[in-house]
Amino acid sequence: MKRIFTPLDLDQVKSLKVGRQEVFLSGPIYTARDQAHKRLAQAIKAGKTLPFKLFDAIIYYCGPTQTPKGKIVGSCGPTTSSRMDAFASFILAKGLRGMIGKGSRSPEVIKAIKKYKGIYFIAYAGCGALLSKYVKSVKTVAYGDLGPEAIVKLEVENFPLIVAIDHLGNNIYRERAPK
C-alpha cells in the first residue's frame, strides 16, 4: 500500500507514476471549485495573501453537501476537473503541487504539470458517500459566502486516489481515446 502525505514534496511526487497502483493520501487538502478558482486567480493577480499556502499543497475539486447532524462531513466526491482547466496552469505556476478531481485535463494543463512538476489524481467518481469515510475534520478557511463552493480544509486519512497525470506528463487517459 503506497501512502503519501501533504505537504506533498517533490520527492514524493517523483515516486508517483501513472499506472496500476492506488495511492492513499493523508494530511490537509483544500477544496476549491469554479468560483473559488476565479477568486484565487484574482487574489494572486492583485498580490493579496491567499487563504492557504499553495506551496506543496493539494487542491480537491469538490463541493460537499451540507454536513448532516452527527457527521464530520457530508457526501464529498470529486467534480469534473476540466472546468478548472482555465485556472490550473496559472495556479500551478504559483506553487500549487497537486490536484484531485475526475476526468481529463487540457493539453495546456498537462504541459504545466510537467513544467512545474505537479501531479493530478483522480478520486472515485460518484462515490461521495464512501469518500466521506476518509475525512477526519473539516474547516471552512475562505469564501464562506460561496456556500458549497467555499474553500474548506479537509483533514483526510488514507484517502484513495489514482495517479492520472504524473510529473513527467504521462496521462492515464491518453492511451484510452475512445475507439
Add this chain to the structure above:
Amino acid sequence: MRELKAVRITQAVMDLVKQANFLLRKDVLSALHKAQRSEKNRRAKTILKAVLDNAAYAQKESLAICQDTGIPVVFVELGQDLRVSGNLKSAINKGVEEGYKKYSLRNSIIADPLNRGKSGFSPCIMHIDIVPGDKIKLTLLPKGFGCENKSQLKMFKPTASLPEIKDFIIGAVKNAGPDACPPYVVGVGVGGSADYSGILAKKALLVRLDAKRSQLEKDLLNQINKTGIGPMGLGGATTALAVKILTYPTHIAGLPVSVNISCHALRSAQIVL
C-alpha cells in the same frame, strides 16, 4: 371533484427528496451488479465495486449518494379531475427546499445564471402534464450537472440516415468521455421540436433499465460499450448501462435528436397521490 391539500404534496416531495438521494434505484443497482460481475477488466471491476459500496454506505448512513444532489427536476402528471387546494407549484418547490435542507443535501441552485451569487435549494425544474383521472403522480429526478453539461441537441434533416443519427448519439457519449462519471445511462429524445426532444431525452432516464429494449437501443448500447471508455474512463466493457429512446411525432421539415446523459448515480423516485 376530488380535493387534495397542497401541504400533502409538499410532504410527498420531501419524501421523494430523501428516497431519490439516499437510495439508488433498484434497476440501476441491479444493472451495476450485473456489470460488476461480467467485467473482465480488473480496474473496471474494482471501480464498479466502489460504486456499489458507495450506494450501500449512502443508504446505511443516510448520506447523499453523490455530493452533487443535482438540479431537482420534477415531472408532474396532474389528473384533470383533481383539485389541489393551495398553490401546486409553490407546494412542490417548498417540498424540494425543505427536503434538501432537512436531509443536508447541497444548495447548488443559484438564482441568477449570469451574475451567479448566493446558492440555495430551489426552484426546481417542473414539467407539468394534465392527464385523465383524479390522481397526481410526482417524479423527482435530481440531475447532477457534470453529466447534464454533456447534453447535446442536433436538428437533423428529415432525410438523415439512421447511421448518421447513431453517430451523433455515440459521439455525445465519446465527448463526455471519462468526465461525467461513466458508466452512463444515455437518454435520447427523437422528434417533437427542439425543446420537446430535450424533455423526452430527460424523461427517457426515468424508463426502467430492465424494460424491454428496442433493436436500436441494443445496437447503440453495444457500440457505446465497444468504445472502451469504461468506468471512470479507465477502460473496460461498461461505458453505459443502458440506452433509452423516447420518440414523438415531428414536422416534415425536421428530425430533432437530443441526448441527455446520466452518470451512474441515476437517481429518481416517484409517488402517486
